[in-house]
Amino acid sequence: MADTAALPAPMPGRGRRSPLASRLRPWQRIAVDGFVALLFLVPFGSPRPHGPVTANPWLSLLVVTISVAFLARRRFPVTVFLLLTAGTLALAASPAPYNSYQPFAIMFALYTVAATRSGKVTTLAAGGILAVALVVLTAMHTSPSTTVLSAAAVAFAPAVTGYAVRQQRLHHEALAAEQAGKIEAEVTSRLAEERLRIARELHDVVAHALSLITVQAGVAVFREHEASRMRTTLASIEETGRTAMVDMRQLLGVLRGTPAPDSSGPTDLGPVPDLLDIGTLISQTAQAGLRITLREEGERRPLPTAVGLAVYRIVQESLTNVLRHARTTTGSVLLRFEPDAVTVTVANPPPPDGLPPAPPGPPGHGLRGMAERTALFGGTFTAGPAGDGGFTVAARFPA
Template identity: 40%
Template sequence: MISALVRPLKFALFTGKAEPPPLATRRTRVSAPRWLAPFTTLDWVRLAELTLAILLYATASSDLWQRLYDKQMTSPPALPFQLALVSLSLPVALRDRWPLGAWRTALVTLPAYVYIDRMIDGFPDQGMTYSWPLVLMYLLVLYTVASRNSEAVSIAVWAVSMLYLLVFNSNVVPVGAAVLAVPLVLGYNVRARRRASAKLVEESQLKVVAEGAQAVLEERARIARELHDVVAHHMSVIAIQAEAVPLKAAGDAKQLEEGLAVIRSLSLDAIAQLRQVLGVLRDADGRKETTPQPDLEGIDALVANARAAGLAVLFRRSPQVEEVPQAVGLSAYRIVQESLSNVMRHAPGATVSLEVAREGDELVVRVANGPGARPAESSAGAGHGLVGMRERAVLLGGTLEAGPIADGFEVVARLPLEAA
């Protein structure tokens, strides 16, 4: 308990250093004239404080000399007189850079002002005279101390100030307590508002960073979906073709050559699409890939590849779907691509019914397959295709339903055209 009380006093009187001043804005800083060689910029706030300090010095000097003349007194002691003038001006000049240092300077030099003041008035019992330079100086210093230090330090400064007031003039303690509290409360409010603003700025910066990280994650997920669609489809077709070509050729070199040509064409198509997806990652200048994304026109190639891989695909497309938004066309293409790849993996040789039609304001994609002509060899690597298809549909505001039907499996995607 005692340590909690002593620590702020020690900080305020001896060891403490105030928080740095707020950064100067363009409104308060201007370029200095060429003849001010040591300075590159001028801070209007500090220039105003220096001017005020000079004004307080001159005003206090004039006031004290006038009082000496009225009392018909000789010249006062030089050192106490100059300290008295410094006590009213120097703290104002120091308060922006060193608030606690300015306050300590006032504490050290104020006794000289009290001595000169009482010497002029003949050391009256009612205490010292409170001139406006003295009041203004001390209130400004207290405000700066409170705006740049913690609440505990401000309370310690107020307590020491009250002790000074009690020693030099106990008659005005009640009024002085209220007057000295005003700049401290104002400084506390300014400091609280400044800290709240800094916290808001920090939170805004963290939000920007978080949004950037979220955008990166979303972009990675999008690229992962694209890679999954491209690799899964083409690799499935290539694997099935590589297995089927030797069986179909049965030693016929011409058929074997044609089958290998189909595999080569599929491989080149896969490489081209992989380059298209990964191009944006390798572009250091942030340029976007200009190669067109797949759309509904590319479904014909998917059907041809699926038929070449041994699927019996019945494809129906209504004439109303010739022109659809790019995002809808790309999502429909990927859904068909993934659905055919799943049929190749899980029901090789099956009969597939594929329909792309427009129903009202929606593009509807239906892919249904029957049982496979032969058992699937392996389902390794499966499990994420349906999630990716459903996410594509949801991102466009649509729906995707997938599940078993009699002797097979069906995927139905509804993609809104208006929202896209």
């Protein structure tokens, strides 16, 4: 059996390092947010030009509260955004030094909302910040142009940046999901191909051996008074069974990846059957009473191992079908080596005069398996009744 092919190569660029923000650990994120929150408090520790100002404990508590709430912006972006907006608006309407609390905390929170929430939520949040900024800046008696530009910068800069980051992340997630889907489909396809290979090998090995054993056992029933011929038939049955066991052992060894030691025989997997083993195969069927002639045309040349195995299995399954269904004791195998292809043809004549054709049995997998083997190598396969009433199987493998 062929080894399973490698999985698809990763998409270009997948080996690149992710952005720094996505590589930070949770405690590192909290540390960064804590440092930023402390920067928001710097203006309150600066000396005042008009001397000390009486502190308001409630407003001081509000400053500390919204600064601590800022640390939770990644976990509760919308809630923290609303709290920071309300707190910053209240401080803007308060006396000095509390009115020096800048809108940077709101901008960070708006960026987080835009990067984690839908476009509708981002639009509402940006619109709310724009309205609040216009009101506050107008109350500070700034010029109209400064008011509009500053309000737009506070509202739209973090919203647009966060929205762009969110779209990029969604794009990367979509690409990752698409790649994962392709890999899953490829793995499923490879598994299906492996199951088909295993089914074909099991069918060809087991069906052929059981057909030989069944025919020989049926003949042995009528030789109960011929001890020597009875012993010959039983020895042939034993040999067929041992050969089938060896084939099964080889197949299971390939599936397991390592050969299983066996005290009754060698531990290696053994050679894969090919064209040279077709003669042995025909000799085995002769013991079951089927006389097959083997003929070659053209100059024999080495074939790939997989192609040689496919030709061998097609001959094996065809002879099995002759034993089971043809009701004849003769047949022929033709191997034709052409310059650009190799062709195998297995034919059997019609049943002798007066012998009715075999009744149709349940549909099997033999012909389908042979067609699949041929298609794997880009070849052509035909099987059907011949002009003389017999049956012909032909497979052509391109060189």
